Amino acid sequence: MSNATLQPNLFKRGLAEGKRQPGLWLTLESPNATEILAGSGYSWMLLDMEHTPVDASQVAHHLRAARGGTAELVVRIPWNEPIMMKRLLDAGVRSFMVPFVQSAEEARAAVAATRYPPHGIRGVSGNMRGNNYARIKDYGERYHEEQCIIVQIETPAAGAAIPEIGAIEGVDGIFVGPNDLAANMGLFGKPGAPEVRAEIDKMVGVIKKTGKAPGILNFNVAEARELFTQGYSYIAVGSDTAILARRSEALLAEINAA
Numbered sequence: 001m002s003n004a005t006l007q008p009n010l011f012k013r014g015l016a017e018g019k020r021q022p023g024l025w026l027t028l029e030s031p032n033a034t035e036i037l038a039g040s041g042y043s044w045m046l047l048d049m050e051h052t053p054v055d056a057s058q059v060a061h062h063l064r065a066a067r068g069g070t071a072e073l074v075v076r077i078p079w080n081e082p083i084m085m086k087r088l089l090d091a092g093v094r095s096f097m098v099p100f101v102q103s104a105e106e107a108r109a110a111v112a113a114t115r116y117p118p119h120g121i122r123g124v125s126g127n128m129r130g131n132n133y134a135r136i137k138d139y140g141e142r143y144h145e146e147q148c149i150i151v152q153i154e155t156p157a158a159g160a161a162i163p164e165i166g167a168i169e170g171v172d173g174i175f176v177g178p179n180d181l182a183a184n185m186g187l188f189g190k191p192g193a194p195e196v197r198a199e200i201d202k203m204v205g206v207i208k209k210t211g212k213a214p215g216i217l218n219f220n221v222a223e224a225r226e227l228f229t230q231g232y233s234y235i236a237v238g239s240d241t242a243i244l245a246r247r248s249e250a251l252l253a254e255i256n257a258a
Contacts, residue, residue: 003135003136003137004132004135004136005136006136006138006139006142006143006145006146007146008146009072009094009095009146009147009148010043010072011043011044011071011072011074011095011148011234012072012095012146012147012148012172014043014233014234015148015172015173015213015233015234016172016213018213018233019043019233020228020233020234021043021044021233021234021235022042022043022224022234022235022236022237023042023043023044023045023046023071023074023234023235023236023237024037024040024042024044024045024046024071024236024237024238024239024240024243025045025046025048025217025236025238025239025240025241025242026045026046026047026048026062026239026240027048027051027052027239027240027241028240028241028244029052029053029054029058030240031058031061031062031064031065032065033240034047034062034065034066034073035065035066035069037069037071037240038065038066038067038068038069038070038071038073039068039069039070040069040070040071041070042070042071043070043071043072043234044071044072044073044074044095044234045066045071045072045073045074046074046075046076046097046236047059047062047073047074047075047076048076049075049076049077049078049084050076050077050078050079050099056084056087056088056091059075059088059091059093060091060092060129063091063092063093072095072148073093073095074095074096074097074148074150075088075093075095075096075097076096076097076098076099076152077096077097077098077099078099079099079100080098080099080100080101080106080109080110081113082109082112082113082121082122085110085113085114085122086113086122086123089114089122089130090125090128090129090130091128091129091130092129092130093130094130094143094146094147094148095147095148095150096110096114096147096148096149096150097150097151097152097175098110098149098150098151098152099152099154099177100152100154100155100158100180101151101152101153101158101165102155102157102158102161103158103161103164103165104161104164104165104167104168106151107151107165107168107171108168110149110151110171111149111168111169111170111171114144114147114149114170115144115170116140116143119144130143131143144170147170148172148173149170149171149172149173150171150172150173150174150175150215151165151171151173151174151175152174152175152176152177153165153174153175153176153177153181153203154176154177154180154181154184155180155181155184156181156184156185156199159181159199159202159203159206162174162203162206162207162210163206163209163210165210166206166207166209166210166211166212167210171212172212172213173212173213173214173215173234174207174210174212174213174214174215175214175215175216175217175234176200176203176204176207176214176215176216176217176232177217178191178196178200178216178217178218179191179217181196181199181200182196185199192223200216200227201230204216204227204230204231204232205231208231213233213234214231214232214233215232215233215234215235215236216232216235216236217235217236218235218236218237219236219237219238219239219242221237224237
């Protein structure tokens with residue numbers, strides 16, 4: 001039996017170093033799209049289970065599709081609950097985004113779901129994809145070293161709790177969701193409203209003070225560049241769906257304008 005080793009999570013290391021890391025959102029449920037985009041040079045890609053029909057049985061296909069590319073596959077789970085996370089960990093997911101975290105208690109629960117006792121509540125499976133079918137001999141001792149946990153801030157109340165959330169050991173990053181933040185501020189569909197932008201501008205400094213990496217989503221190139229300048233270190237700058245829709249429309253407009 002061969003002995004495999006844990007592969008380094010370069011995205012996690014980049015978060016700790018404050019490295020600028022652009023990423024993409026994956027919503028098409030297509031391993032082919034994941035494979036294509038994994039080789040495009042981005043630092044990370046997020047496979048969205050919260051707002052797509054992607055289920056746990058499909059995730060391993062996306063992990064295989066991403067293998068060999070430059071991008072770490074981050075999975076956004078549907079909700080902050082341990083059963084889904086346990087299944088995905090066993091399938092080989094090591095980087096998570098947890099939506100709608102409102103408090104330090106909820107952030108602590110998210111981390112605990114990824115850790116074996118006595119450090120958490122993760123159940124133990126001896127032979128599974130996550131430990132390369134028991135070929136990674138030191139998996140039980142070292143698995144947490146390559147796990148990356150990002151919690152998502154989507155309300156003003158959660159924003160106020162950032163200092164406490166950022167104090168939780170095991171949280172690597174705090175990600176601001178601008179669309180939900182706007183909606184929860186009574187400004188649905190207006191993430192660029194001055195009040196929302198003011199909150200976003202304020203949050204980056206508060207997050208950095210906790211020692212965690214600040215992240216955000218913005219598909220506008222000029223605005224994404226500005227957010228990098230402000231200190232957001234990992235930004236989703238596009239999605240498979242948006243690239244396909246907007247670029248196909250732009251191409252048709254270019255052809256018709258000739």
